[in-house]
Amino acid sequence: MDNSTHFSTIILAGYIDIGNIKYLCFIVLILLFVAIIVSNQLIIGIICKEKSLHEPMYVFLCSLSVNELYGSIALFPSLLSNMLLSKIPEVSLTLCHIQIFALYTYASVEFCNLAVMSYDRYVAICYPLEYHRIMSPAMTVTLITLGWSVSVIKFSINFSVSVRLKLCGNVMDKVWCDNYMLVKLACSDTTANNISGIIGTILTIVAPLALILFSYAKILSVCLKSTREMTQKALSTCTSHLISLLNFSVGCLFEVIQSRFDKVPMPPVLRVILSLYFPICTPLINPIMYGMRLSKIKRALKKCIYPWNHIKPISQ
Numbered sequence: 471m472d473n474s475t476h477f478s479t480i481i482l483a484g485y486i487d488i489g490n491i492k493y494l495c496f497i498v499l500i501l502l503f504v505a506i507i508v509s510n511q512l513i514i515g516i517i518c519k520e521k522s523l524h525e526p527m528y529v530f531l532c533s534l535s536v537n538e539l540y541g542s543i544a545l546f547p548s549l550l551s552n553m554l555l556s557k558i559p560e561v562s563l564t565l566c567h568i569q570i571f572a573l574y575t576y577a578s579v580e581f582c583n584l585a586v587m588s589y590d591r592y593v594a595i596c597y598p599l600e601y602h603r604i605m606s607p608a609m610t611v612t613l614i615t616l617g618w619s620v621s622v623i624k625f626s627i628n629f630s631v632s633v634r635l636k637l638c639g640n641v642m643d644k645v646w647c648d649n650y651m652l653v654k655l656a657c658s659d660t661t662a663n664n665i666s667g668i669i670g671t672i673l674t675i676v677a678p679l680a681l682i683l684f685s686y687a688k689i690l691s692v693c694l695k696s697t698r699e700m701t702q703k704a705l706s707t708c709t710s711h712l713i714s715l716l717n718f719s720v721g722c723l724f725e726v727i728q729s730r731f732d733k734v735p736m737p738p739v740l741r742v743i744l745s746l747y748f749p750i751c752t753p754l755i756n757p758i759m760y761g762m763r764l765s766k767i768k769r770a771l772k773k774c775i776y777p778w779n780h781i782k783p784i785s786q
Contacts, residue, residue, distance in 0.1 A: 477640035480566045480652075482552060482559040484645040484745060486738045496554045502750060503546045509757035510535040510542075516770045523766055526590050526605040531760055533614045534583045534714075538753030541576030544569055545646055545749045552645070559645070566647040571629045573749060574649060575621045577722070578674040580752065582617030584715050585678035589613070591711060592685035595704045596692050624670050631662045645745055650729055682715070710763045714756050721748035 488495065517523045517532040548569060552559035561569070593604050632649060638657035642648065653663050689708065693701040724744040728736065761767050 477563060477637050479560045479562055479640060480647060481641045482561060482645055482647070483641050483643050484742060485552060485559040486742065492553055496550060499546070499550055499553070502754060503542065503550070506542045506750075506753045506757075507539065509761070510539050510753060512771070512774075513757045513761065513767070514539075516767065516774060519774075520766075520770045523770060526610045527587070527594070528766070529610050530583060530587045530590060530614065533617075534580070534587075535757055537576060537579045537583060538756060541573060541580070541749055542753050544572030544576060549645060549746075561647060563640075566652070567629060567633055569647045570632070570649045570652065571625050573646065574628070575625045576749075578621035578625065578670075579618055580718060581674060581678045582621060583614075584711070584718060585681040586613045586617060587711050588682045588685040588715070591708050592688050594707065595689050620673055624666075624673055628663075628666045628670060631666050634658075635660070635663070643741075644729070645742055646749070648729060710760055713759055714752075717755050718752050721752050724748060 513535045514532055517528045548561055548565070552561070590605060594601050597604060628649065632652060635653070635656040636658040637652075637655045639655045642651045642655065644651055653660050656663075686708075689704065693704050696704070725748045728741050728744040761771060
């Protein structure tokens with residue numbers, strides 16, 4: 471018997487009633503959104519403007535910042551409007567599917583970018599003399615295009631499968647639309663979704679993770695055979711990437727815990743915080759961290775903020 475009903479909206483039941491504190495939370499989220507937009511645009515602008523930064527590592531960083539802008543724009547408008555303007559937090563089913571597509575492609579591209587950046591560090595440390603030959607402009611563009619295209623194609627297929635689902639409910643215990651939760655609401659056959667999910671896991675999680683592990687295994691092997699000075703230099707070039715990778719992994723872990731283990735007793739506030747860490751903290755921390763740690767980015771930032779300090783005096 472088919473118990474499905476046509477729903478035009480999805481109710482996001484993850485929001486909690488916090489009274490007038492919601493206005494403070496709204497202001498904080500607005501400030502975080504502005505900080506994410508400004509900091510990532512600054513990174514993109516500096517890398518595009520400064521010819522000295524037209525190197526693979528910085529081009530990959532630029533791709534990372536573009537993706538973080540994309541993910542933030544997919545999340546914040548809906549999040550802010552539901553928090554302040556809606557008595558019943560909800561989103562149309564069409565916009566829910568679009569948000570799922572955007573946030574999942576964001577997460578996939580982010581991980582692919584981090585994997586490519588680890589490979590870049592592997593080539594730079596293990597093959598320094600051949601670095602520019604291996605990481606040519608063509609190779610750099612190919613790696614970035616591959617990460618974006620695989621993610622978009624995979625989740626386009628996932629989108630086409632999910633929109634055909636017949637739903638038996640429309641209440642999702644989240645503050646943003648999630649594919650796993652949407653499939654749980656379905657009362658039609660979800661075999662195609664499960665197969666798509668397995669393929670997606672292999673392409674967008676297992677493959678990038680294998681590249682990351684391979685790259686750092688090789689880097690570690692070289693470090694163990696090198697002098698202490700060379701090891702410190704090699705590790706210093708990887709620190710920013712490792713912090714970024716750890717931050718992203720922690721966010722993914724939080725998301726899995728609060729989504730997949732939704733029956734585990736957990737305070738509603740903690741569930742919301744864990745849900746928002748993944749799409750907010752990664753795009754907020756990355757540009758700040760790379761801007762502080764990478765000397766070329768810092769110099770370019772100073773040149774942009776204090777241009778008069780870099781004007782050469784006219785010879786008398």
